[in-house]
Amino acid sequence: MSDATTTTPRSFQEIILRLQTYWAARGCAVLQPYDMEVGAGTFHPATTLRSLGTRPWAAAYVQPSRRPTDGRYGENPNRLQHYYQYQVIIKPSPPDLQDLYLGSLAAIGIDLALHDIRFVEDDWESPTLGAWGLGWEVWCDGMEVSQFTYFQQVGGHDCKPVSGELTYGLERLAMYVMGIDHVMEMPFNDPDSPIPLTYGDIFRQTEEEYSRHNFDGASTEMLFQHFKDAEAECERLLAFDADDPKSGKRIVMAHPAYDQTIKASHLFNLLDARGVISVTERQAYIGRVRALAKKCADAFRLTEAGADL
Amino acid sequence: MPDLLIELFSEEIPARMQARAREDLRKLVTDGLVEAGLTYASAGAFSTPRRLVLSVEGLTAESRPLREERKGPSTSAPQQAIDGFLRSTGLRLDQLERRADRKGETFYAVIEKPGRKAGEIVAEVLETTIRTFPWPKSMRWGSGSLRWVRPLQSILCILSDETGAHVVPVSVDGIAAGNTTEGHRFMGIGRFTVTGFDDYVVKLKRAKVVLDSAEREAAIWQSAHNLAFAAGMEVVPDPGLLTEVAGLVEWPVPLMGRIADDFLDLPPEVLQTSMKEHQKFFSVKNPRTGRIEGFVTVANIEAADGGAVILKGNRKVLAARLSDAKFFWENDLRVARAGMGEWAEGLKAVTFHAKLGSQAERVERIAALAREIAPLVGADPDDAEWAARLAKLDLRSAMVGEFPELQGVMGRYYVLEALQTNPAPDLIREPAPDLIRGLGEASGGPGSSPGRASAIADAARDHWRPKGENDSVPTEPVSVAVALADRIDMLTGFWAIDEKPTGSKDPFALRRAALGVIRLVLGNGVRAPLLGWLRRAMGRHVSDTLEAGQDLLSFFHDRLKVYLKDQGIRHDIIDACLAMPGNDDLTLLVKRAEALAAVMKTEDGSNLIQGFKRAANILAQAEAKDGVEYSFGADPKFAETDEERALFAALDRAEAEIAPAMQAEDFPRAMAAMAALRAPIDAFFTAVQVNSDNEIIRRNRLNLLHRIRAVCSGVADLGRIEG
Structure with a gap:
């Protein structure tokens, strides 16, 4: 499985391209990022919703992810409020998923004979999605490079069959593979390109802008209102009769409702970064988002894509 | 005698679960084998991150045949009874035996269970073991329904004897057992065949796996x-x-x-x-x-x-x-250098418990309580109050946020830093101006001398102790005061809102808190009526403190009994001391119990109990019969025998000895004086008939028995001692 001749990638995008090629060759549908603000690749409906029901599924995609509280104005070498995750989701989880994963590490230039790869217990839980699974964080020479999870429950539903989920923290992994100490110094495209761009060329300014926005700029009043709106809209959409009079079809609006759940979750994260949510309120907000996620999961199970075959 | 080797090969098993899993595997399989009629010489279990292994040596090749005989109903019994017997035995009527006995003829069922091959039994036991394995957390994977700690990938199960190794035919959820395994994930040599445990260990090592x-x-x-x-x-x-x-x-x-x-x-x-x-x-x-x-x-x-x-x-x-x-x-x-005000402010936003307010409010209560407790443990009240106010602030520090296990350790560093920078920080005036009472500048501030500062800083670290049974208790008075105040506030708070531990549920670890108080008090020889502390602390939560205070005190007594039992003091001895006044002074209580336990180990002590109980019984019967209490002074002039006179004299001596000893809390001396009564009491009962025909003499003797009861009861309630 290890290919000792694999060269070290020269840029951030080369790592992404190699992962895309690798997983495409293993039969995954290579999807594009979801067009909404999410906290992690797991929120993409290709993972959350598609891990429900019995229909087989295999997808891989990059997902830009936002963690407003992690903003460091572009100064911290490892922390970003906007970063990329690479996500692989396969249902049912294949018996050789660990080997497939290790193959992907080799594909991006990690020589498995030279590095110390370890699967260290880490139980994954997303209180906002009502989801949990068992698996590991994968260590490479003591550094966590991926999350490896067998989904047991999503949106309060048992996962049958079980999906296997792989999440790579792309910046951290790329920095490690290329030996870069500060994320902003990492080549984004090939350093020999006519116009070489670093990660900092692309994201330093936005990290500053969003850090200020997340911690001081965003209107909390508006955020609170939008949270309520998203919550209400989600429930309103799910309350529709499944029979659509116009098309004459049975249409459950699970995805549009789920979009509102994603919105509510991100709005909550922003409010959290603004420091206006107390410890006790925090649990209540997480519970409200989870309630939405569960309802969306219930609705998706009534659709063709989410039903049991 | 075949040997059995089982390997359950899976994806990475969490390290913390392996030791327990080894033991569970060994027990479940060997118990199952024995229950099915096999015996074995020895068994050993092993684990690596990817495998759970059991080696059983000297297994019997087949189970002993069993012959079971069951007596059924009489042959003339109603059909219903006979049908029931057939159902329970699984036999037909013509398979039953009829045997004549005294009452006529009775049905007997004779069930023969032939011996079974070890392989057959192993297959059953292993499948059951895998399906019911008690992992603390288990999961499903792929499309299967089997649960294991992580995906189970292969099973090796072989019985080896002189004819070679034989795969035990067992299959669980599509995974069929075989005789092969693999070695290290990255340095292995592919799959290989195994013929027995020794071969397995050697080949694994060649494939870069150390099994043990x-x-x-x-x-x-x-x-x-x-x-x-x-x-x-x-x-x-x-x-x-x-x-x-x-x-x-x-x-x-x-x-x-x-x-x-x-x-x-x-x-x-x-x-x-x-x-x-x-x-x-x-x-x-x-x-x-x-x-x-x-x-x-x-x-x-x-x-x-x-x-x-x-x-x-x-x-x-x-x-x-x-x-x-x-x-x-x-x-x-x-x-810290800025006086930690930011953290004090932050504690206001942290809820300790919905019904018990914020951490800041709790700190207020602990500070007031620490001040009250301080004089009893030899601490300066100002220092104790200061220490209590500072001790929880590190909970808001970034370091403790990242590493919760460093709480207290960091607190000590930060308090030292704060007091070195500013010997009298403002912190204390802000939240509670009414509690200043001579603190701050008037007393020179807690950081005014290195000794005070370090005692206060140490309390930030040490007030968390004892953290568990094996942790020692702090002895520095300021730390002791804060440690006691912390736990007493917690216990009284949860008692006040009726969140007491029940059965196995103790979500707030109140049993540990109570044991902490007990160990702090005993370890430092603290002398104080606990009930008073409990009621005063309880008063910060509720107005009626009497009932809840008593209830909490009994909780302490229960914990104390458990604690002393572990120290080898019998529960009835503790009961005998608990029945005495002042039982909320735990140090005194334990001194008394230790002295009593010691004297009960002597021959005089244990025999005295017989005499005491005999006296008490006779007295109780007479008092019940006569409807009076015999507590009027007995008079030696009515004594008829030498034994009677000797008992009078002994009681006089004992009284003279016991009273001052008790006064001085010299329990061993008091107990020894009490035990000295054994011989005269025994002699008295041997020689003297209490129920004399002469009513005056009878009453005098009963009054004498009363003196025995009175003298002994001043030391402990001997009636509660068993035996």
């Missing part, structure tokens, strides 16, 4: 020690970490690195915790500087470059971690 975790532990420790020794350093022992790391690798390869100079000034506890919790590194100490200057990481692979890349990577990860820690440390020191 104890062997891996020893190898890690030896190699880590050698690496450090060669560099003039020493590894800090950590048995828990050693066990964990041995559960993370199949082929341990320790590597040593140095911590970058930038981080060497961090507190050693921070370095150790950061390295251990996040990276599973051992700390390496330089004996010349006394500092933690290096680390040992344990890789799972013999890398082609001797581990250079692995070590470099680990060093880099550590540097990133320690940069965070250093950032927290420097930020926290800045807040």
Whole structure:
């Protein structure tokens, strides 16, 4: 499985391209990022919703992810409020998923004979999605490079069959593979390109802008209102009769409702970064988002894509 | 006599679950085999991150045939009864035997169970074991419904005897047992066949797997020690970490690195915790500087470059971690130097319990209580109050946020820093002006002398102790005052809102808190009526403190009984002392119980109980019959025998001895004086008939018995002692 001749990638995008090629060759549908603000690749409906029901599924995609509280104005070498995750989701989880994963590490230039790869217990839980699974964080020479999870429950539903989920923290992994100490110094495209761009060329300014926005700029009043709106809209959409009079079809609006759940979750994260949510309120907000996620999961199970075959 | 080898090969098993899993596998399989009629000579279980293994030696080749005979109903019994017997035995009527007996004829069922082959039994037992294995957390995978800790990939199950190794035919959820396995994930040699345990161990080692975790532990420790020794350093022992790391690798390869100079000034506890919790590194100490200057990481692979890349990577990860820690440390020191007001403010926003208010409110209560307790433990009330106010502030520090296990340890550093910068910080005036009472400038502030500052800072660290049964109790008076106040506030608070522990449920660890109070009081010989403390503290939560206070005191008494039982003092001896007044002074109570336990071990002591009980019984019967209490002074002039006169004299002596001894709380002396009554009491009962025909003499004797009861009852309630 290890290919000792694999060269070290020269840029951030080369790592992404190699992962895309690798997983495409293993039969995954290579999807594009979801067009909404999410906290992690797991929120993409290709993972959350598609891990429900019995229909087989295999997808891989990059997902830009936002963690407003992690903003460091572009100064911290490892922390970003906007970063990329690479996500692989396969249902049912294949018996050789660990080997497939290790193959992907080799594909991006990690020589498995030279590095110390370890699967260290880490139980994954997303209180906002009502989801949990068992698996590991994968260590490479003591550094966590991926999350490896067998989904047991999503949106309060048992996962049958079980999906296997792989999440790579792309910046951290790329920095490690290329030996870069500060994320902003990492080549984004090939350093020999006519116009070489670093990660900092692309994201330093936005990290500053969003850090200020997340911690001081965003209107909390508006955020609170939008949270309520998203919550209400989600429930309103799910309350529709499944029979659509116009098309004459049975249409459950699970995805549009789920979009509102994603919105509510991100709005909550922003409010959290603004420091206006107390410890006790925090649990209540997480519970409200989870309630939405569960309802969306219930609705998706009534659709063709989410039903049991 | 075949040998059995089982290997359950899976994806990585969490390290913390392996020891328990080994024991469960051994027990479940061997119990199952024995229950099915097999015997075995020995069994051993092993684990690596990817396999759980059981080797059973000297197994019987088949189970003994069993013949079971059951008596049924009479042959003339109603059909219903006969049908019932047939159902329960699973036989037909013509299979039953009829035997004549005294009552006529009775049905008998004779069930023959032939011996079964070991393989058949092993297959059943193994399948049941896998399907019911008690993992603390288990999962499903793929499309299957089997649960295991992580996906189970293959099963090796062979019985080996002189004819060779035979695969036991068992299949669980599509995984059929075989006679092959594989070695190390990266250094293995593909799948290989196994013929028995010895062959298995040898081949595994060739495939770079050390099967026995104890062997891996020893190898890690030896190699880590050698690496450090060669560099003039020493590894800090950590048995828990050693066990964990041995559960993370199949082929341990320790590597040593140095911590970058930038981080060497961090507190050693921070370095150790950061390295251990996040990276599973051992700390390496330089004996010349006394500092933690290096680390040992344990890789799972013999890398082609001797581990250079692995070590470099680990060093880099550590540097990133320690940069965070250093950032927290420097930020926290800045807040500490500014008087920690930011953290005090922050505690207001932290809810301790919905019904018990914020952490800040709790700190207020602890501070007031610590002040009250201080004089009784020899602490200065001002210092105790200060310490209580400062002791919980580190909960808001960035470092404790990152490493909760450093609570207290960091508190000590930060309090010292705060008091060195400003001996009388403002903090205390802000939240509670009415509690100043001579603090601050008037007393020179808590940091006005190095001794006071360090006692107050130590309390931030030590008021958490004792953390568990094996942790010692603090002895510094300020720490003791805060530690007691902390726990008493917690217990009285939860009692006031009726959140007491029930059965196995004790979500707030109140039993541990009560045991903490008991150990703090006893360990420091604190003399004080506990009930008063409890009621005063309870008064901060509810107005009616009498009933809840008494209830909490009985909870303490229950915990004390458990505690003393562990120290070898019988529960009835404790009961005899609990029945005495002043039972909320735990130190006194235990002194009394210890003295009583000691005297009960003597012959006089244990025999005295018989005499005492005899006297008490006769007296109780007479009092019930006559409807009077015999407590009127007995008069020696009515004594008829020498034994009677001797008892009078002995009681006089005992009374003269016991009263001052009790006054001086010299329980051993009082108990010895009491035990000296044994001989005269025994002699009295042998020679004297209490129920004399002469009513005057009878009454006098009953009054004499009353003196026995009275004298002894001044020492302990002997009626509660068994035997």
